[in-house]
Amino acid sequence: MLSRDRYAARFRRLKEAKQGALMPFTVLGWPDEETSFSIIKTMIDSGASALELGIAFSDPVADGPIIQAAAHKVIENGYTVIQALDLVAMARKYDADIPVGLLVYYNHIMAMGVEKFLEKASACGVDGVLVADLPAESSDEVLSTATAKGISTIFIVSPLTREERLAKIVEHASGFIYLVSRLGVTGVDERNADRDSRLAALIASIKKVTSLPVLAGFGISTPAHAEKMMAFGADGVITGSKIVDLVSKAEPSKMESELSSYLKQMVAALNSVKV
Amino acid sequence: MRTLGKFGRYGGVYVPETLMPALEELEEAFATIVPGEEFKTRLASLLTDYAGRPTPLYHAENLSRKWGAQVFLKREDLLHGGAHKTNNALGQALLSKMMGKERIIAETGAGQHGVACAMSGALLGLKTEVYMGEVDMERQKPNVYRMQLLGTTVHPVKTGSRTLKDAINEALRDWIANLENTHYLLGTVAGPHPFPSMVKYFQKIIGEEASAQIQEKTARQPDYVVACVGGGSNAIGIFAEFIDKPSVQLVGVEPAGKGLDTDKHGAVLALGSFGCVHGMKSLVLQTKEGQIQEAHSISAGLDYPSVGPEHAFLKDTGRARYESATDEEALSAFHELCREEGIIPALESSHALFIGKRLAQGEAAGKSIVINLSGRGDKDLHEVMKHVK
Numbered sequence: 001m002l003s004r005d006r007y008a009a010r011f012r013r014l015k016e017a018k019q020g021a022l023m024p025f026t027v028l029g030w031p032d033e034e035t036s037f038s039i040i041k042t043m044i045d046s047g048a049s050a051l052e053l054g055i056a057f058s059d060p061v062a063d064g065p066i067i068q069a070a071a072h073k074v075i076e077n078g079y080t081v082i083q084a085l086d087l088v089a090m091a092r093k094y095d096a097d098i099p100v101g102l103l104v105y106y107n108h109i110m111a112m113g114v115e116k117f118l119e120k121a122s123a124c125g126v127d128g129v130l131v132a133d134l135p136a137e138s139s140d141e142v143l144s145t146a147t148a149k150g151i152s153t154i155f156i157v158s159p160l161t162r163e164e165r166l167a168k169i170v171e172h173a174s175g176f177i178y179l180v181s182r183l184g185v186t187g188v189d190e191r192n193a194d195r196d197s198r199l200a201a202l203i204a205s206i207k208k209v210t211s212l213p214v215l216a217g218f219g220i221s222t223p224a225h226a227e228k229m230m231a232f233g234a235d236g237v238i239t240g241s242k243i244v245d246l247v248s249k250a251e252p253s254k255m256e257s258e259l260s261s262y263l264k265q266m267v268a269a270l271n272s273v274k275v
Numbered sequence: 276m277r278t279l280g281k282f283g284r285y286g287g288v289y290v291p292e293t294l295m296p297a298l299e300e301l302e303e304a305f306a307t308i309v310p311g312e313e314f315k316t317r318l319a320s321l322l323t324d325y326a327g328r329p330t331p332l333y334h335a336e337n338l339s340r341k342w343g344a345q346v347f348l349k350r351e352d353l354l355h356g357g358a359h360k361t362n363n364a365l366g367q368a369l370l371s372k373m374m375g376k377e378r379i380i381a382e383t384g385a386g387q388h389g390v391a392c393a394m395s396g397a398l399l400g401l402k403t404e405v406y407m408g409e410v411d412m413e414r415q416k417p418n419v420y421r422m423q424l425l426g427t428t429v430h431p432v433k434t435g436s437r438t439l440k441d442a443i444n445e446a447l448r449d450w451i452a453n454l455e456n457t458h459y460l461l462g463t464v465a466g467p468h469p470f471p472s473m474v475k476y477f478q479k480i481i482g483e484e485a486s487a488q489i490q491e492k493t494a495r496q497p498d499y500v501v502a503c504v505g506g507g508s509n510a511i512g513i514f515a516e517f518i519d520k521p522s523v524q525l526v527g528v529e530p531a532g533k534g535l536d537t538d539k540h541g542a543v544l545a546l547g548s549f550g551c552v553h554g555m556k557s558l559v560l561q562t563k564e565g566q567i568q569e570a571h572s573i574s575a576g577l578d579y580p581s582v583g584p585e586h587a588f589l590k591d592t593g594r595a596r597y598e599s600a601t602d603e604e605a606l607s608a609f610h611e612l613c614r615e616e617g618i619i620p621a622l623e624s625s626h627a628l629f630i631g632k633r634l635a636q637g638e639a640a641g642k643s644i645v646i647n648l649s650g651r652g653d654k655d656l657h658e659v660m661k662h663v664k
Binding site for chain 2: 060062106138155156161
């Protein structure tokens with residue numbers, strides 16, 4: 001299947017079933033390759049609609065302390081970018097249809113070369129790439145290559161993105177829109193009710209200019225958060241720091257069951273609200 | 276944005292979308308407020324009456340005699356705060372005030388930029404918070420106390436290498452979360468556009484003064500201008516005025532740490548490769564697959580694994596050349612300036628002094644050399660005394 005079709009097919013099916021998408025995130029190779037693969041399999045088996053998988057970078061400026069610590073651990077272990085991409089290929093073998101997005105910092109792409117990196121990603125079954133530090137202004141450096149390889153280019157919209165920028169972003173975006181639902185970096189901090197109240201209007205304004213699904217991330221860690229985002233008109237949520245936090249605190253023997261139970265609660269929440 | 280601030284293939288804007296509104300706002304303010312009469316008048320008056328500009332250009336006769344060339348020191352060490360960092364901190368703090376921001380945040384390595392921000396924040400009534408790597412806090416304790424005395428909160432950074440690069444990451448994260456009321460007062464000519472251009476704008480006064488002063492003293496322009504390079508703000512500051520004067524040789528000096536043949540150095544221009552970090556493309560010390568490596572230098576202010584994009588560009592075009600000095604060489608120059616001229620230089624500036632000496636004793640014999648004495652060394656006494664046997 002052409003990779004961008006996996007996003008389209010999955011989102012179409014969710015829409016028909018009136019369900020919200022759950023897109024869990026983890027850092028590839030964390031805390032080690034074997035556990036990382038079992039986290040990914042648990043995500044798939046517990047009802048994840050799509051996956052967002054991060055490549056560990058030494059200087060992840062968009063990430064809060066939980067994902068930073070995970071990334072640093074992966075690097076300390078000597079786990080490489082190539083190994084991370086090969087782990088994506090293992091996930092792809094485990095599930096042929098689930099859309100898989102890669103979260104990567106631009107330096108890793110530059111180090112390998114845009115062409116070579118995206119070729120490898122495509123060969124490993126990656127459907128979309130979100131380059132955390134590549135704003136729309138600078139994105140022409142990867143856009144055409146990604147398009148040629150059938151890889152969707154995911155872009156972020158934030159609560160402070162103004163209309164002119166939004167137009168520029170949706171022009172380049174494919175797959176889905178990653179809505180940063182609160183200011184700041186990734187994490188599990190308290191949400192701000194006053195700011196949340198403005199999200200419905202923001203989602204509506206995104207939907208006015210694109211038909212791509214809008215998934216809310218950043219600070220989404222509970223079923224209540226997921227319900228809230230759905231009520232605001234989002235098509236689903238992305239949850240990452242909570243997963244890393246949960247796995248690091250769980251006893252190894254209970255990790256899979258605790259992760260699975262959390263993910264299933266999230267799925268239930270997402271399915272209970274859909275308009 | 277109005278432009279992407281490229282220097283050849285370097286520079287640009289490589290940041291998370293969440294930061295773009297802040298950069299757009301800052302670029303707009305830099306283009307509209309900074310050239311205005313009100314801003315220019317207020318900054319000029321602060322630089323003169325508060326900070327003590329112009330700083331002298333001192334003809335170091337003892338060194339000149341000993342080294343065999345005419346050595347001139349641009350005395351940024353005499354600027355209020357003890358280093359050139361005050362030029363930029365005052366400029367950006369005034370700009371943030373006029374933009375209506377209530378809070379400034381900054382990263383600091385040696386602590387000089389942090390102190391300059393702390394002074395500027397106290398003066399202009401801006402709440403000031405500084406991120407500083409734990410390792411640097413230990414190396415530069417007096418500057419931590421100075422910031423605290425000036426009313427600044429210093430946040431220890433405990434991630435990664437716990438030095439300047441990680442302090443920049445933390446400051447960027449803070450800015451992403453608080454960009455509506457906060458200005459990130461970046462201290463060097465690095466980071467995403469507009470910082471490299473804006474910091475250069477506030478530092479180019481060093482070269483403007485030096486050019487006029489040496490003209491006054493010797494009736495000609497210098498043969499060499501030498502400055503140390505970490506991020507590169509004092510070097511860009513003194514180079515800027517001379518870039519279009521082809522007879523003037525521009526020499527930047529990087530920290531060679533324990534030697535270029537070891538992994539303990541910060542010689543990014545000599546040994547780094549093309550990459551992307553902290554919002555810019557530049558040369559970077561990194562692994563083959565793109566993890567950023569730690570730099571090493573005896574001077575915390577040069578301990579940075581990338582460099583301002585314009586330096587990478589000046590190197591590629593050949594307009595400037597870049598040498599390096601080891602920890603030991605910088606220390607020897609440090610002691611020499613103390614003994615010969617009665618001036619205690621910053622360890623950062625001591626790197627430039629060492630290469631100035633080597634030039635004087637070689638290809639620049641009998642020529643005139645301007646060395647940027649970018650800061651004073653009081654902050655380094657603890658570090659230096661560890662090496663005095």
